[in-house]
Amino acid sequence: MRSITAVDVTQKPSAASRVRDEPSVHDSFTEQRFQSITGPLDNHLLAALPEPDFARLAPHLEQVLMPLGEVLYEPGGRLQHVYFPTTAIISLHYTCENGASAEIAGVGNEGMLGVSLFMGGDTTPSGAVVQTAGHGYRLASQRLVEEFNRGGPMLRLLLRYSQALLTQVAQTGACNRHHSVAQQLCRWLLLTLDRLPTNDLVMTQELIASMLGVRRESVTEAAGTLKDDGVISYRRGHITVLSREGLQTHVCECYAVVKAEFDRLLGDVLYQ
Numbered sequence: 001m002r003s004i005t006a007v008d009v010t011q012k013p014s015a016a017s018r019v020r021d022e023p024s025v026h027d028s029f030t031e032q033r034f035q036s037i038t039g040p041l042d043n044h045l046l047a048a049l050p051e052p053d054f055a056r057l058a059p060h061l062e063q064v065l066m067p068l069g070e071v072l073y074e075p076g077g078r079l080q081h082v083y084f085p086t087t088a089i090i091s092l093h094y095t096c097e098n099g100a101s102a103e104i105a106g107v108g109n110e111g112m113l114g115v116s117l118f119m120g121g122d123t124t125p126s127g128a129v130v131q132t133a134g135h136g137y138r139l140a141s142q143r144l145v146e147e148f149n150r151g152g153p154m155l156r157l158l159l160r161y162s163q164a165l166l167t168q169v170a171q172t173g174a175c176n177r178h179h180s181v182a183q184q185l186c187r188w189l190l191l192t193l194d195r196l197p198t199n200d201l202v203m204t205q206e207l208i209a210s211m212l213g214v215r216r217e218s219v220t221e222a223a224g225t226l227k228d229d230g231v232i233s234y235r236r237g238h239i240t241v242l243s244r245e246g247l248q249t250h251v252c253e254c255y256a257v258v259k260a261e262f263d264r265l266l267g268d269v270l271y272q
């Protein structure tokens with residue numbers, strides 16, 4: 001296999017710490033998530049590494065706070081770090097020239113942000129922003145590439161994760177084109193719930209509309225139907241899932257397709 005080396009890992013100057021202009025969510029729920037103690041093993045990929053491999057990486061893993069709206073990667077930017085979320089969720093998205101945007105995939109405690117680094121492409125046209133505030137661990141890109149080039153468990157793990165991520169990306173595209181906003185909303189809520197230890201999401205309908213790439217009014221209508229059916233409740237900046245079964249009743253097949261592929265490829269990782 002050709003050896004991959006990290007070339008210039010200089011990020012665009014604006015990428016590291018800019019926070020999007022989002023509604024303030026520094027409420028008690030967010031504070032709890034920030035204060036909750038997590039370790040790197042709360043990320044399933046890191047937890048799946050054999051002990052010697054994890055021990056080699058552990059001194060280089062740096063815990064980072066991820067506030068809602070923080071931009072981790074700008075489109076086309078070089079990757080200085082890869083991220084292993086523990087309680088945070090990151091949204092990969094593409095923003096069109098006209099300003100419209102849509103989520104391509106989400107990355108939570110099941111995965112890693114930065115696959116383009118070891119795939120050899122180095123950058124992507126999509127950006128990455130924190131969708132749910134929390135913690136994660138970051139690793140210098142060079143370290144990740146070195147570990148990948150060892151050809152050991154990390155390589156096999158990351159390739160399997162990449163295949164599962166590709167399924168999520170492809171299914172999101174099909175879902176956005178062919179399924180109703182209500183179905184898309186249920187898919188998105190279920191995938192988000194799977195990455196959280198709670199059924200309470202700090203999230204505005206405006207942000208969801210931006211992630212699904214639809215009008216806010218369409219999300220309001222879909223959320224209203226789910227609320228009337230007793231599936232969710234919401235107040236400003238929060239959505240609480242009251243019935244997971246209700247979401248599964250309303251959702252299209254896309255959630256199950258993505259989940260089945262993650263289970264097939266990473267089942268031994270996710271449930272060990």
Ligand SMILES: [Zn+2]
Pocket residue numbers: 174175176179183184187252253254255
């Ligand atoms: Zn769908």
